[in-house]
Amino acid sequence: MTNKELYKGIAEDGLSLPSTMGIFPSSKDFIFSTESIEESLKSTDYFQLINFDVIEIDKDENGTVKQEYQLIVSYLEEEFDVNLYVVDARSNDYSEFGFGNMISDEEMEIATQQDFYLESVMYFGNDALDSFHLQLKIIQAIVENPSIVVDFMPNRLLSGKWTKVTAESEIPPAPSYLYVIHSVYDEDENGNRVYWMHTHGLHRCGSVELEMLNIKDGVEQMNSALDMIVNAFIKPDFRSSENEEFNIGYDGLDITFCWKRWEDVVKDYPVAIPGGYNERQPENENYEPCGVLLAVQEGNTLTPEVYAATIADNPIFFISDQETERMSALAYQRFESYKKAFNTYFNPEADEENYYRFLIKLGFDVDHEMNKEHIWFDVYGINENNEIFGVCLNRPYAVEGLNEGDEGLYPQEMITDWLIYTPTNTITPDNIYTID
Template identity: 35%
Template sequence: MKKTQEHPLYYWEEKSYMMVIPPHEEDNLLSEALSNIGSMEETKIIENNYDVENKCIHLKIDYEGDFYDIGLFEGGISVPEYYLNSPFFKDDEKEKILKAKKAITIFMPFLNEPKKSYHLQLKLCVAMVPNLIGLLDESAEKMLSSHWVKMAANSKVLPSSKNLFSVQGVIGDDDKVWLHTHGLCRCGLTELEILDSDMKNQQNHYNLLNTYAMYLVDRKEKTDPRGKGSYIGRLINGYPVVVTCIPWIEGLKEYKRIDLGGPKDRQEGHNSQTSIVFLYKSEKDENKRKLSKISDYDELWGDNPLFFFSDEETDRMKALAREQFDYVKKASKDKDNTILLKIGLPLQEEGKYEHIWFELLEIKGEKFKAKLTQEPYYFNNIHAGYEAWYQKDDITDWIIYTESSSITPDTAFLLDK
C-alpha cells in the first residue's frame, strides 16, 4: 500500500493564477494587454521579457514601492458550468463565458500583504482587458463576475479577506459533508478543512471555517497557526469558540474511520499544505494539545452563533460602505426598496461604538434621516422607532433590499446591471 505523505505545493498554490476572458478571440491579445499595463498610472514596469514565439511575458512591476514578478501567457480555457451557479451571473453572461475558448493567464506570487497583492492582480486583469466578460480565479477555484472585478479593481478600499479564498463542500453518503478551502496557500497559509460535517450542521461549520480563514489572512503576526488556539466566536451559552488546525496526515489519525476526505480522496489533490480544523474546549486542553472535533459543538450552535470580524475587516467594511454611498442615494429613489444603515453610536469610552441598524427615511445631500429598528444594548434613552439625522461618516455598513435581492457594499455592482 502506498505510504500516505504530503505532496509539494501545486503550481496554483505556490502562486496566484487567474484567467482573464476577453469578449473576442483576437490574435494580438497579449501585445495589447502588455501595452495596457504599460499605460497604468499606479504601476511601473521595471523589466519586460516578451517571448513572442511562445506567447509568454515575464514582467517585474513596481507597485506602491513593492516589486512583483508577473507572468502572462495566452492559452485555451474551458469553464465548468457549476462555477457559474451564482446569482451574480445573468444567462447571457453565462452563455458567453461557457462559449469562451481563449484567455490570458496572469500569475504572480503574493507578497507579505496578500490583500494588496490580490488587489493588484485584479487591477492588472482589468487593465489588460478592460471589457473582460469574466475572470476565473484558478487558485481559489471560482469564477468572478466582470462587474465585481471592475468595481473591486477601481475601489480605493482593499478587497475583503474572504475574497481571497473559497469554501467548497463535497457531499458523500449518509448526508456527510467535507468542507475545505482553496486559495489560502497562495497567501502563505495552510488550506483548511472540516471533516465529518453533515447537511444539518454544514452552514454553521461553513461559517466557522470562513471566519477562521479570514482571521488567518487578516492577522498581523504571520506565524504558523497549526496547533495554536484562535478565539473566533461564542456559542449561544456564551462559551468561547477556540479553534486550531493540524496537518491533514496527523489530523486523520483523530478519526477512527473516515471515508469522505480520507486517504482515498487525496490521491489527486487535497494532499499538499492543508490542515484539519479542531476545537480546544479549554485552556488546559490547549496546553495539553487535546483536540476535539468541530461536531462536538453541534448541539450548541443555536440559531445565531456569534463569529467575530477582525478590526481590519470592520474598518474595511466601514470604508467601503462610505465609498459606495452613492448607490444608497440611487436606490432610495425607488420607494419599493427598503434600505437599512448601520450607524456607529459613540459610547462613553473613547473610540468605542455600538453599531446598530436604522431604516433610511430620507436623504439630503450627505445627510440622512433614519429610524432605529432595534433596541440598543448600551443606550437606555433611545428605543426602536427613534428618529434622527446622521451623516455619511456615521455609517459602518448598509443593506439595500430590492424586490429580487439584497445588496451590500460588496455587491453594489448589481445596481449597475
Template identity: 30%
Template sequence: MEDEYKAVLEKKILEESFIGVVPKAGSDPELGDLKEKLEKSALFSVKDLKENIEDNEINTLIAKIDYMDNEYEVEIRVLEMTDLLKRSVESYNSLSGGYFSGYMEKINQSSSMIMTKMFYDNIPIEAYHLQLKVLYTLSSDNYLVVDMSAYKLLEGEQLEMIASTNIPPSPGIMYSTHYVPENGVAWLHTHGVRRFGSVEFEFLNIKNELAEKCNNILNTVVVNAIVNGPKDEEEVMKIGYSDNVELEFAWIRWEHAVDVLAQKGLFGKKKSFIGDLKDRTLENGELDEHTRPSGVLLASIKGELKNPNEYKNNFGDNMMLYYSTDETIRMSLFAKENFYYFENIFENQKNSNGWSFLVKIGCRYEEDSEERFEHMWFDIKEITENTVKGALINTPYFINDMKNGEEYELSREDMSDWIIYTPSMTINANNVYMYNKLYNNAGSERNS
C-alpha cells in the same frame, strides 16, 4: 524533509496565483498590444517589461510593477481556449451552482484567455488587488474572470468595479468554500487561500444542521488569515460570541484531524466519513489537491480541542463574529466609498414591497476605560447628509442602553457595512453592479 506546514506559514513556500479573463473582443489579443497597455496604465507603474521569445514569437510578458510602494512581478500569457480550459470554466460554474450558465455559450465560442501568474509576496491582499488591476488594464471588457487558484468565476462588470478603486475588495471573493454533505454530516473546505501565505481551512464531520453556522465561522477565520496572516497550529483563536459564550477555535492539520474525528464502530474499528483519506485519493491511487497543507477547525472547550458539534447549543441566531481591526477598517472604507449607490437605490425603492435597507454601525461603548465598538445592523428609515436613522435589529451584547427594535440616529462616519435585500437578490457594496443589470440603471448612478 522540512515540514510543509511550517514552510507555508513561514512563507518559505509560496503558491502561485493563476487568474485570467475571457475578453469579449472577437480577435485574439496580441502580446505587443498588451505590452503597450501595461506601459500606459495609470493604475500602477511598470518598472521593467521583458519578453520571453520562443520560435520567434513572444509567448510571455514578465512585468515588474511598483504598486502602493511595493514591487511585484506578473507573468502574462495569451492562452488558446482549449477544450480543457473550457471544461475547467464549466466545472467552476457547476461549483457555483450554475450561476454563470448564461455565459457558457459565449465562453465556448471564445478563442482565447489572457492568463496572469503572480506570487503574493509583500502584502497578499494588495497583490491580489494588483493582479485584477493588471487584468483589467489588459482587457477592460470581459465575459468572466477565471480564478483557477480558487476554482471560481467573477463577472466582467465586477472586475471593472474592483479595478476602479484603491481599496481592496472583500477577501470573501478571494477564495471559494466547497460544501460536501454525506450521511447527515458535512465537509467544508476552502480553495485559493494558500496563495496568501496560509494553509487552507476546513470543517470535518460536522452535523449538517450546523453547516451554515460553521461556514460563517470558517469565513471569519479565512478572512482574518488573508488580511493579517494565519494563526499557528493549535493556537486558540477567539472567533466570536454567541448566547453568552465566547466561541474559540484552533486548527490542526487534516492528517491528524481525520484520525481525531473518526468515530469507532464494531470492534473499535474507526468509521469512514466524508473528507477522510479516501476522499483525498484519486482513482489511480495518487493523492489529490486536498492532501496539501490544510487546517481543520476544532472547538476549544475548557482547554480541549473537540468536534464543533459539541458547540451546538451555543450556535444561536444572534452570533457575533470578530474581524480584525484591519479588515474592519477596510470594510468601513469600502462601504462609505460606495454608499452613494445605497442612497440612490434607497430613494428609488424605499417604498417598494419586499425591499429592506440595512446599515451596520460601530456603536461606541467603554470597557476598562477604553473606547470600544459593537458593530450592529439597523433597518434604515431615513438618510441625511451626515446621519442614518433606523431600527436596531440585533440584540446588543455589550451596550445595555440600546434595545432591539428601537430607532436611533447614527453618524455615517461610524458605518462599517451595508446591505440591501430585494425580492430577487441581496445587494452589497461588493456586488452592487448587479442592480444595474436587473433594474436597468434605475437610480444607481454616482452623483456628479
C-alpha cells in the same frame, strides 16, 4: 518536498503557491499584441511597471501563436514578479467552475466565443488581499472591458463588470474572493447527513487549507465559523501554527479553536465519511497540506459543533481593524448608489413578492479607546443630508441607551456596511453595480 516539509514551510515561512487568473475580452476583435500589452501596463495609474520582458512569441505545430511575458511591477511599496501568457481558449471547459458573483448569460456567451485569453501567474506579497487586488488590476489594465475572469485556484468565475469596477477602485474586494468553501455530504438511509467543509484558495495566501470533518449538526453555524477563521488566517500579521489556540469571538466565554494536520486527525474518524481516510490517497488532491479545525475548551479538543448554539445566539466575532476599515470605506464610497436604490425601490406597503428591504450597519463608540460595536438597522428613510432613519435590529452588548427596536436618526459617517434584500437577490456594496 514532503508534506511534513510543506507544513513547516507554510506555518513558519509563509510558503505559498502562485495565484493564477485568466481574463477574457468582451470583444471578438480584441488582439493581444506585445505593443498593446506593454503600453497598457505603462499607462495605467494602478501600479508602476518596472520591467517588461518578452519571453517567447512563436507558433506551435498547429499555427497557434504563443506569447509569454515577464513583468516586475511596484504596488503599495512592494515589488511583484508576474508572468503573463496569451492562451488558446478554444478547448477550455469551465462547466465545473462555480460563480463568484453574478455573471450574465451574455457575459458567458461572449467569453465562449473568444479564441484567446490572457493568463497571469504571480506569488502574493505581504498582504494577500492587496495582492489579489493587484492581480485584478494588472489583467484589467490590459483587457479594460472583460467578459469574465477565471480564478483557477478556487475554480471560480468572476463577472467582467465586477472585475472592472473592483480593479478601478482603490478599495480591495472582500476577503471571501480569495477562497471558496466546499461542503460535501453523505446521507444515510434515514436522511441523516455528515458534512465535510473545506476551503480552496488559501495555499496562495501562505496558509494551509482549512476544513471541518464529520459535521452533523449546526452546518450553517459551522460555515459562519469557518468564514471567520479563514478571514483571520489571511491577515498579514496572523500566523497560527498547528495545535496553537486562537479566538474568533466572544459570548461571555472565548470561542477558541486550533488546527491539526489531517494526517494526525483523520484516523480518529470513520474511513468512509466525506474527507475520511479513503479520500486521502497520494493521487488525490485532498492529500495536500490541510488543517482540521477543532474546538478547544479547558484544554481539550472537541468537535466544532460544540459552538453551534453559541454562534446561533449572535456572539461578538472579532473582525480585524483592517477589514472593518475596508468594509466601511466601500460602504461609504458606494452609499450614493444605495440611496438611489432606496429612493427607487423602497415601498413599505409593497407585497412580499415586490418588497425591497434596506439594512445598514452602524458603528457606535463603546469606550475611551474608540472601539466600536457594529449594529444592524432596518432603514425607513434617508434625508437630504444623508442622515438615516432606522430601527435597531440587534441586542447591543455595550452601547448604553440603545435597545433592540429603538428608532433613531444617524449620520452617514457612522455607516460601516449595508445590505439590500430584493425579491430575488441580496445586494451589497460589492455587487451594487448590478442594480445601479
